Amino acid sequence: MSATPNNPLALVAELTHRCPLHCVYCSNPLELQSRGNELSTEEWSRVFQEAAAAGVLQADFTGGEPLARPDIVELVRNARSAGLYVSLITSGLPLDEIKLDLLVDAGLDHFQLSFQGAREATASDISGTKSHQQKLRVLQWVKRYRIGLTLNFVIHRRNIHELEDMLAIVDDSGAGCVEFASVQYYGWAFANRENLLPTREQLDRCVDLLGRAEERLRGKTRVVFVVPDYYAKYPKPCVGGWGRKLMLIQPNGDALPCHAAQIIPGLTFENVKNRNLRDIWDHSEAFQKFRGEGWMQETCKSCDRRSQDFGGCRCQALLLAGDATATDPVCSLAPQRPKVDAILTHINVARSGGAGSASPAVDTLTKPAWLYRPNPA
Amino acid sequence: MGENNNQRVLLMPERALRLNGPSLEIVSRCDGNHTVVQIVAELQKLYAKAEPHKVEQDILGYLQLLHNQRALDFEPGAP
Numbered sequence: 001m002s003a004t005p006n007n008p009l010a011l012v013a014e015l016t017h018r019c020p021l022h023c024v025y026c027s028n029p030l031e032l033q034s035r036g037n038e039l040s041t042e043e044w045s046r047v048f049q050e051a052a053a054a055g056v057l058q059a060d061f062t063g064g065e066p067l068a069r070p071d072i073v074e075l076v077r078n079a080r081s082a083g084l085y086v087s088l089i090t091s092g093l094p095l096d097e098i099k100l101d102l103l104v105d106a107g108l109d110h111f112q113l114s115f116q117g118a119r120e121a122t123a124s125d126i127s128g129t130k131s132h133q134q135k136l137r138v139l140q141w142v143k144r145y146r147i148g149l150t151l152n153f154v155i156h157r158r159n160i161h162e163l164e165d166m167l168a169i170v171d172d173s174g175a176g177c178v179e180f181a182s183v184q185y186y187g188w189a190f191a192n193r194e195n196l197l198p199t200r201e202q203l204d205r206c207v208d209l210l211g212r213a214e215e216r217l218r219g220k221t222r223v224v225f226v227v228p229d230y231y232a233k234y235p236k237p238c239v240g241g242w243g244r245k246l247m248l249i250q251p252n253g254d255a256l257p258c259h260a261a262q263i264i265p266g267l268t269f270e271n272v273k274n275r276n277l278r279d280i281w282d283h284s285e286a287f288q289k290f291r292g293e294g295w296m297q298e299t300c301k302s303c304d305r306r307s308q309d310f311g312g313c314r315c316q317a318l319l320l321a322g323d324a325t326a327t328d329p330v331c332s333l334a335p336q337r338p339k340v341d342a343i344l345t346h347i348n349v350a351r352s353g354g355a356g357s358a359s360p361a362v363d364t365l366t367k368p369a370w371l372y373r374p375n376p377a
Numbered sequence: 378m379g380e381n382n383n384q385r386v387l388l389m390p391e392r393a394l395r396l397n398g399p400s401l402e403i404v405s406r407c408d409g410n411h412t413v414v415q416i417v418a419e420l421q422k423l424y425a426k427a428e429p430h431k432v433e434q435d436i437l438g439y440l441q442l443l444h445n446q447r448a449l450d451f452e453p454g455a456p
Binding site for chain 1: 379380381386388389390391393444445446447
């Protein structure tokens, strides 16, 4: 039996999978959708109406790069007039001052700019594109407007030593919020994990530094740190619980309960072209599959934390335990936790320069053999 | 502000705050026209049965919380 669903609250609109960046930890699925399959302006606009009617409050425009859509201004306007709070989650790359002015004028509420590092060389290595200087320019433009601004630094082993420089960018930006979001290991990041997972020593230093930054920036910029799941004691409440808060729409209109749900075998996804969004939310097999507690295995079923973390992440359970119904293996109570510990041991032993060594724990000189995310046709 | 099932909410990046009773009265006055002093005075009238000093403290505390959440900015008033 599945539980009676709440309203969906957030709509993640993957407007396109096209992107000028090729980040080695991209959250898009390994199988990217081509331009020819993307929903039209009218179809997206109908989705915004249906979402608002279903109780959704916020629309997060993402991609790929949402600015790759030539109709992006119209989509912002239509989502806004449907009554949604609109966030643009962007690399800032295909943007100029005129386009930004049009977006704000169309009602954009919140601008989230992603950074791959604090230094150009690092950012270029991670994204496979020269983009850092443009991001700094965009930051200067956005400062002129009274819209929400979040900076998002994606953190991992090869840029975590640049935190002080990242904070200098934050200081200068006037952003209301900065997220230091550790890479989580699905999709592209899972394939590149060996070169991305930080050491415990790096992480401890990061926690300490960001704790002090949080104090210093209170009332000015909210500092949010997302720890890598592998180092956590308990799993995160992934997407706020399956089918509980969030619906993700892919470029072609497929409705997913989370970014990576497609990797779970046997799940089929409904498409907003064929079925009303609310109906998909309430009744589709994919959204009901891990909703509530009926699917849980024993570790979760009898655990007091099940109403806080909802069993963690289903995709992580599949990737690490080979079973999407398992307790998220990052949980310290999970039977499969030793697998995560083995990965951490490997990273920490292999990367430390030996006990008592004064040399840096991480080799940042050798260029890893990255698997870059390509641009779809 | 937005609305979900007749529940008024304050929307901000990736979060939403439910507004009820006093919180709704406060936030709906954070419109760029009211000063903090005016908000306090109006709510002291509205909640006349409550102790005025307590009302003031609650409002200042709530505004500070919203400020730390970066949900509002204070602007210097006219001299």
